[in-house]
Amino acid sequence: MSPAFLYFLETVLNGLMTGVMYSLVALGFVLIFKASGIFNFAQGVMALFAALTLVGLQTGQVPFSHLINAIFGTDFHQFGWTLPAFVAVIGTLVVMIVFAYLFEKLVLKHLINQEPIILFMATIGLAYFLEGFGDLMWGADIKALDIGIPSGGSFWLEDVTREWAAEGSDYFGMYIDKLDVVAALVAVVLVLLLMLFSQYTATGRALRAVADDHQAAMSVGISLRNIWVIVWSIAGFVALVAGIMWGAKSGVQFSLSLIALKALPVLILGGFTSIPGAIVGGLIIGVGEKLAELYVGPFVGGAIENWFAYVVALVFLLFRPQGLFGEKIIERV
Amino acid sequence: MRLKTLLATAALAMAVGAGPAMADLVFPSLSYRTGPYAPNGIPFADGYADYLTLLNERDGGIEGEKIRMTECETGYNTEKGVECYESTKGEGSLVYQPLSTGITYQLIPKATADKIPVHSMGYGRTSAADGAVFPYIFNYPGTYWDAASIIVKHIMNEEGGDISGKKISLVYHNSAYGKEPIRTLEELSKKHGFELSLYPVDHPGQEQKATWLQIRRDRPDYVTMWGWGVMNQVAVQEAANIRFPMDHFIGVWWSGSENDVLPAGAGANGYKAVTFHGVGTDFPLFEDIKKHVTDAGKAAGDGSHIGEVLYNRGLYAAMLATEAARTAMKMHDTKELTPDMVRDGMEALKIDEARMKELGLPGFAPEIAVTCSNHGGPGLGAIQQWDADAKSWSLVTDFMGADREVVDALIKEDSEAYAKENNITPRDCGA
Incomplete structure (x- = not known):
């Protein structure tokens, strides 16, 4: 094969992997929108908050240490212990469940039957609150995230694919980041778990019932409030997974909340109510933007992948407003 | 009465406004x-x-x-x-x-x-x-143009004084800040005969896979970076991932803090940045x-x-x-x-x-x-290098000067254009 064709394949492969990373963020949006009709503006910040909590617990950081030290004149920063990654993940999950419970109790409960735009506004407020709260709790420093996930280029793939190139060509193998491969595997497991949960558990069926029709679900005794706590907890778990994968790339820092921007075109493309849509949308956006950057970028000055993703999404929006897998809502008057 | 109060207030306001600085x-x-x-x-x-x-x-x-x-x-x-x-x-x-x-x-x-x-x-x-x-x-x-020139000078020193035919890339934040060194690098490219390639990264720079795939494909001899914030951390990580030799990766002074290298761990070892002051x-x-x-x-x-x-x-x-x-x-x-x-x-x-x-x-x-x-x-700068084991920077060169012939000419050209656009008559600063 010619090196040019192998570069093309490499770009597609890496685009797919990047797309999976976008899907991880988009999944959280879909879960909440599907169950409650809320576009959760805070999903990116939830990923940040989860990652901050994970690193904080793992490294034995004292939460609110700046506040405590400022008030009491103490100098506490570290507990002096470190937690195994698995324990820290479980601990973070507990924190995200507590967060979901409190958000339902303190905010959502009071907004039942309000317009979707009001609930959307509430999530904007949540995003800013959570960002400030995360800063207060864990500090603004950039934190290295290390829970043992392999990263860096795969030597194996380089060696195997080097032989694919035509003899004498100056090709040095195909590149793929091991972290991206792990993220793809995690995404597959996550989607399978979510599908099994929604198909084969009573709670999952209740979630689907609520997603189909709130009032009908409530009329058969399903507690909307409990469902919201469960959905926000699951979204918190998905946010944790996204936070881990993105945090491993750049360190855990407040820019992490901006990954939500990467999920928007994915959602437009895949539909706001479809879990497979979030995955397929992510893959299309990932491949599309990488190909555009490498093959169109050089002719227009480069740095086009961010906005190109939105162009792709807009084109889809024109022809299929509900997205690839979204539900077409027909309202009869 | 009212007039007196007004006058007193005005006098007080004038005294405060026109007087010397506060205590x-x-x-x-x-x-x-x-x-x-x-x-x-x-x-x-x-x-x-x-x-x-x-x-x-x-x-x-x-x-x-x-x-x-x-x-x-x-x-x-x-x-x-x-x-x-x-x-x-x-x-x-x-x-x-x-x-x-x-x-x-x-x-x-x-x-x-x-x-x-x-x-x-x-x-x-x-x-x-x-x-x-x-x-x-x-x-x-x-200035940024000094920094660009000092980085090129360092590369020349590393290459024994001749960088003709070498490939030097600039990975930059796609903003006014990131674009600052381009003119200087283009002039230096003409002067020293190196090939310059440009890789813009859109804000915030959280995702740079396409950029680094291109760099891996084009295989430049050196990469220099004008980044800020998360762009720096991701770039250092991606460079480590593609196994780009980190001692050939040199950032501007805003791409050379502990924040930029710590998240990449051992992978950041050897990364360099230009600086205008000491470390530690x-x-x-x-x-x-x-x-x-x-x-x-x-x-x-x-x-x-x-x-x-x-x-x-x-x-x-x-x-x-x-x-x-x-x-x-x-x-x-x-x-x-x-x-x-x-x-x-x-x-x-x-x-x-x-x-x-x-x-x-x-x-x-x-x-x-x-x-x-x-x-x-x-306009002097030194090169600092990151030691991932010790988690510290150290200066690996003395402070050196920029190519004044190139940089000063560019400054003159740009400031004259600014003066013309804004109808400014330059002061007479003497010879």
């Missing part, structure tokens, strides 16, 4: 302790504040005149930065450090009209180094900081950033500002300074090694001599 010397700090760039803003703001606190605590201020620092949170946002400027300038602010190229660009005409000096130390508009056109804007001790705490001044500021419970932060690159930069910025104020006091024979007097002090600032030693910072930075025509300072 304290006011140094505003446009900091950003919140938002995505806070990890960089906090150490700089801490260093700036701690140095001013040290002078107050140890020396009773500057020449006995107390310092008052007014901090205003910009969030690294241009609009907020301008609001901060507008809301603090009336307090008698003597010199502004905008801490953002975007804010600096907005303040250039405003501060010039208000006759308040701006010190954009190693950032902002490079051609502001031409003091004849920009009398109130200073960017010493070095191995200077006598830090003992004073510990004694009079940290141990006295008066530090701006929790002390965890002391000696970090950006803390040292904030400290250095404060030192340059206070030395300019000291110079102004001597020039005007008064301790009650106005911004205009501090501007004069900045333009006459001279700090030699003997003075650096007196300040407790021997060898920390090159000597400085600002003049009417040269607001960009000596």
